[in-house]
Amino acid sequence: MYDVLEQVKRLLEGSVDASVILDEDRRIVYYNRAYEALSGMRGRQLQKRVREGAHCYEIFPLEICEHNCLGCQATGAGRALRVHEIRSLRSDDDDEALTFIVAASPMGDGHIIETYRDVTADVRIQRRLKVLLERERRAKENLEDEVRERTRELQQAQAQLVHQEKMSGLGRLVAGIAHELNNPINFVYGNVDFLGQYMEDLLSLVRMMEESELGEENRAKFEEMKQRIEYDFLVNDSRKLIRSIRSGAERTAAIVQDLKTFSRTAGGELQEADVVAGIETTLNLIQPLLKNRVTVERKFEPNLPKLVCNAGHINQVFMNILTNAAQAIEGEGTISVQIGQSEDGGAISVAIRDSGRGIDPEIMEKIADPFFTTKDVGEGTGLGLWISENIVRAHGGKMSCDSQPGEGATFMVTLPIRAPETARHGLVVAQPASRVGGERG
Amino acid sequence: MIVDDEPLNRDLLRRVLQRDYEVLEAEDAAAAMAALEARDGDLSVIVCDQLMPGRNGTELAADVKKRWPAVKFLLLTGYDDDPEVKRAKMSGLVTDVVTKPWRGSALKRLISEILAA
Numbered sequence: 001m002y003d004v005l006e007q008v009k010r011l012l013e014g015s016v017d018a019s020v021i022l023d024e025d026r027r028i029v030y031y032n033r034a035y036e037a038l039s040g041m042r043g044r045q046l047q048k049r050v051r052e053g054a055h056c057y058e059i060f061p062l063e064i065c066e067h068n069c070l071g072c073q074a075t076g077a078g079r080a081l082r083v084h085e086i087r088s089l090r091s092d093d094d095d096e097a098l099t100f101i102v103a104a105s106p107m108g109d110g111h112i113i114e115t116y117r118d119v120t121a122d123v124r125i126q127r128r129l130k131v132l133l134e135r136e137r138r139a140k141e142n143l144e145d146e147v148r149e150r151t152r153e154l155q156q157a158q159a160q161l162v163h164q165e166k167m168s169g170l171g172r173l174v175a176g177i178a179h180e181l182n183n184p185i186n187f188v189y190g191n192v193d194f195l196g197q198y199m200e201d202l203l204s205l206v207r208m209m210e211e212s213e214l215g216e217e218n219r220a221k222f223e224e225m226k227q228r229i230e231y232d233f234l235v236n237d238s239r240k241l242i243r244s245i246r247s248g249a250e251r252t253a254a255i256v257q258d259l260k261t262f263s264r265t266a267g268g269e270l271q272e273a274d275v276v277a278g279i280e281t282t283l284n285l286i287q288p289l290l291k292n293r294v295t296v297e298r299k300f301e302p303n304l305p306k307l308v309c310n311a312g313h314i315n316q317v318f319m320n321i322l323t324n325a326a327q328a329i330e331g332e333g334t335i336s337v338q339i340g341q342s343e344d345g346g347a348i349s350v351a352i353r354d355s356g357r358g359i360d361p362e363i364m365e366k367i368a369d370p371f372f373t374t375k376d377v378g379e380g381t382g383l384g385l386w387i388s389e390n391i392v393r394a395h396g397g398k399m400s401c402d403s404q405p406g407e408g409a410t411f412m413v414t415l416p417i418r419a420p421e422t423a424r425h426g427l428v429v430a431q432p433a434s435r436v437g438g439e440r441g
Numbered sequence: 442m443i444v445d446d447e448p449l450n451r452d453l454l455r456r457v458l459q460r461d462y463e464v465l466e467a468e469d470a471a472a473a474m475a476a477l478e479a480r481d482g483d484l485s486v487i488v489c490d491q492l493m494p495g496r497n498g499t500e501l502a503a504d505v506k507k508r509w510p511a512v513k514f515l516l517l518t519g520y521d522d523d524p525e526v527k528r529a530k531m532s533g534l535v536t537d538v539v540t541k542p543w544r545g546s547a548l549k550r551l552i553s554e555i556l557a558a
Contacts, residue, residue, distance in 0.1 A: 178519070182519035183519075185542045186453070190543060191545065194456050
């Protein structure tokens with residue numbers, strides 16, 4: 001046994017790990033050079049302490065010495081044990097504490113070999129590396145956020161441009177068509193009064209002949225002619241014809257007027273506008289979408305004040321919402337439009353409810369995103385609600401939506417009686433916090 | 442005098458007026474000025490379209506006003522919010538403005554009112 005101990009000592013002597021051999025009481029019986037260096041004592045001083053029977057924990061205390069002595073555990077277990085990241089207790093300062101991998105092996109004769117490998121530098125490097133990696137990860141995350149934010153801004157700007165271009169093009173086209181239609185309608189509209197007048201004059205002539213002395217032969221010819229041309233029918237039907245021409249011309253003139261009102265967005269002037277009239281105009285324009293299919297219920301509070309607003313833009317908002325409502329209804333259904341004044345009289349609210357298919361909760365948050373659409377390619381640009389929301393926001397108003405799938409949707413637009421100057425230009429880029437979809441209640 | 446480049450519109454305007462008034466026609470501003478010159482401005486009212494090739498309605502109104510300020514001027518237009526038309530009405534350059542499309546009977550009434558004033 002003695003020889004074994006001597007052999008072990010010889011093995012440990014040159015080891016780079018600090019090593020000791022302890023007796024059963026954990027007194028040091030041997031230490032190598034690396035341990036001497038670690039102890040921080042001069043050679044003789046350490047020799048003296050060891051000769052006097054110093055315990056390992058007195059020379060070089062570790063955080064496990066007091067309650068968790070690894071040597072004791074290894075002896076108890078009868079096998080070698082190893083623990084990582086054990087700190088020395090020589091310094092109070094965390095940064096200065098040394099870190100070790102400690103191993104303990106019972107020799108069988110009551111002796112214990114303990115080795116301490118200093119991994120302080122490794123641990124420090126690891127820790128530093130961790131900090132650096134974390135910093136890099138955060139920087140990357142920030143960069144990604146930044147890119148996302150910039151992308152969103154770009155997308156918004158692009159949507160705005162596309163829309164402005166589209167609307168100004170559309171506005172010019174509509175204004176052009178309206179004006180080109182003016183003259184031909186004027187021929188009909190202006191002339192029909194004269195046609196009616198001329199016919200009545202001719203009828204007076206016929207009446208005069210009826211009352212005149214014609215002689216028997218002429219009277220018979222006259223009556224025969226009247227019968228052949230179905231005179232009584234002609235008179236009645238001509239009057240009807242003229243009435244229907246006039247009403248057709250009037251209706252066409254009203255559509256032209258609507259188109260002119262609708263395209264009047266270029267000036268961006270704030271003007272007094274009647275919300276009810278705006279809604280009625282819009283309903284007239286989307287009549288082809290509603291015809292024989294959708295019933296429109298109107299609940300308008302009486303004596304509503306006029307709005308000072310960008311009338312063309314506000315018309316666009318109602319146009320977008322009403323078009324969506326009409327398109328959401330498959331087959332027959334109802335659109336209910338409710339207009340009322342806020343209690344303090346400072347705002348007007350328009351609630352447009354449809355009996356359509358409703359909006360899925362998953363897409364609710366996206367409905368006002370630029371270019372988001374559930375319609376087929378070519379049917380919708382995905383800009384309608386985004387534009388509407390921007391216009392309402394520019395007017396200092398609010399737009400919200402409430403919907404359950406299968407139970408229709410309600411869009412609520414609240415506008416202050418007097419819009420701020422921002423309404424002039426119309427588009428204020430939306431902040432995600434107050435998106436339409438986010439306000440459903 | 443009726444001034445309009447569209448023959449069908451001139452026919453219609455003639456229809457409005459010919460039973461009660463003596464009517465002249467001109468197809469543009471230049472022809473209108475020539476006709477006025479020939480009569481030395483002896484004319485009660487000009488009924489004129491705003492959009493025409495050559496000088497437009499308000500420009501003709503200004504030319505007429507300079508030479509013959511007593512001639513009344515009724516402007517017909519498709520664009521009721523045309524700033525040039527608005528200015529002409531505000532400044533009194535034109536006597537009145539009628540937006541297209543108009544009804545024959547209403548226009549006839551308006552012209553008789555203008556001539557009576």
